[in-house]
Amino acid sequence: MINELTKQKTSTEFKDKAEKFMANLPYREKPYSGRNWGHAWHSLCSYHGKLKPAIAHLLIKEFTEEGQTVLDPMSGVGTIPFEACLQGRIGIGNDLSEMAYTVTKAKLEITDKKKVERILTELEDYINKNTVEYRADDIPYSxxxxxxxxxxxxxxxxxxxxIAARRFFIDKEIASPEDAFIFSCFLHVLHGNRPYALSRNSHPLTPYAPSGKFIYKKVITHIKNKIELSYKKGEWDNFMEGQAIFGDLFDLPKKVNNVDAIITSPPFFDSIRFYSSNWLRLWLSGWEPEDYKNAEMRFLEGKQKRGLNIYTEFFNVCSNLLKENGKVILHLGKSNKCNMATELAKLAIQYFQVVYVGDEDVEHLEKHGVSDKGSTTAHQFLFLIKK
Structure with missing residues (x-):
């Protein structure tokens, strides 16, 4: 057991670091402020709603130590646990979205190039055998x-x-990191506004209604090109293999324990819905039309709109997962409708000491071509330590 003096010292050090972090906002300084800063595999697959890699990098660097286990229970495409693995921590990422889980698995679990090549051959053969010419009145998903x-x-x-490649992966299931890596590359090239994309001209993050000519693009060639490019980029010198988990975060105590730190960015209260902004890639991942209708009931993003009390259970889960004096850092979105950090801090006190709350004004920040950030006026950081 950790004595009270040690607990107090740990809490004081944590608060001092949090205050310094919020005073300096180091990810706004060069080189971290660069739009493309970070490991190339952060861009393994485009994803609307991804945390800025520099924020994840610096939270890991400043608030965890090498060899520690860092969990993101709502990991999206794995930005936070991937940064943990890159810095010699054991990064664990969990998500309930099939797409997000797949990309996280590709980043956190080491792939064997020979296995990748073997699966690509299987995929190419499958596409060649199962590509059909649809009649105009029989086109799937029209x-x-x-x-x-x-x-x-x-x-x-x-x-x-x-359609053939989608069926290949649905039937096969994403069982290995090699499957996940190939499928992540497929997801990335599905739509965009450059020649790498399989689609007509659209947007690489959110698939806006397409424009321009219909041009035939060979699917397997585009996937292979993305794979080759991905393998050429990035450094792995200090990488420690992590773990991707698919499922509801509230089931995590059955799967994980003894975590040193939980760092995550829950859905912003008044932001866009992730499943509508990522809808085409979710479809490729196996979603059917009915899944979009039920998404509000399945995901925390929808549940929290009916009441933030769902976070009481969330903090209970976090407390059960963490070691003594384990830390939680939440990256949140403040809007005119909800001060998330203030409201969640009230719900956390049953299990955690609220160490520090900081705000970062983001109303002036560049949108990178996408103006649908909801009504978020500030990013917030909530720093907690287990009681």
Missing amino acids: DFGLNGKVPEYFDPKTFSEI
Whole structure:
């Protein structure tokens, strides 16, 4: 057991670091402020709502130590646990989205290039054998899409290959890091506004309604190009293999324990819905039209809109997962409708000491071509330590 004097010292040191971090906001300084700063695999697959890698990097660097276990229970595409692995920590990422889990697995678990090549050969053979020419009145998903119908994004032959490749991965399931890596590359090239993308001209983050000519693009070639490019980039000298978990965060105590730190960025209270902004890649991951209708009931993003009390259970889970004096750092979004840090701090005190709360004004920040950040006026950091 840790005595009270040690607990107090740990808490004081944690607070001092938190205050310094918020006073300096080091990720705003060069080189961290660069738009493309960080390991190349942070861009393994585009994802709307991804935490800025520099923030994840510096939170890991400042508030954890090498060899410690760092968990993100709502990891998205694994930005935080990937940074932990890159810095010699054991990064664990959990998510309930099939797409997010797959990309996280690709980043955290080491791949064997020979296995990748073998699976690519299987995929290519499958596409060649299962590509069909659809009749105009029989095109799959011609009635489904959140911003244009799915087939409108692709040349008919390309779309037929996509359907075949999608079925390959659904039937196979994402069982290995090699599967996850190949599929993540497939997800990335699905849509965008440059030649790498399989789609007509759209947007690489959110698939806006497509425009321009229908041009045939061979699916396996585009996937291979992305894979080759990914392997050429990034350094792995201090990388420690982590773990990706698929499932509800409230089930994590059955799967994980003795965590040193939990660092996560929950859905902002008044931001856009992740499943609508990432809808086309979720479809590729196996979602069917009915899944979008039920998403509000499944994901924390929807549950919290019915009441933030869901976070009482969240903090209970975090407390059970953490070691004594374990830390929690939450990156939150403040809006005119909700001061998330203040409200969550009230719910955390049953299990945690509130060490520090800091705000960062973001109303002036660049949107990088996407203006749908909701009504978020500030980013907040809530620093907690287990009682």
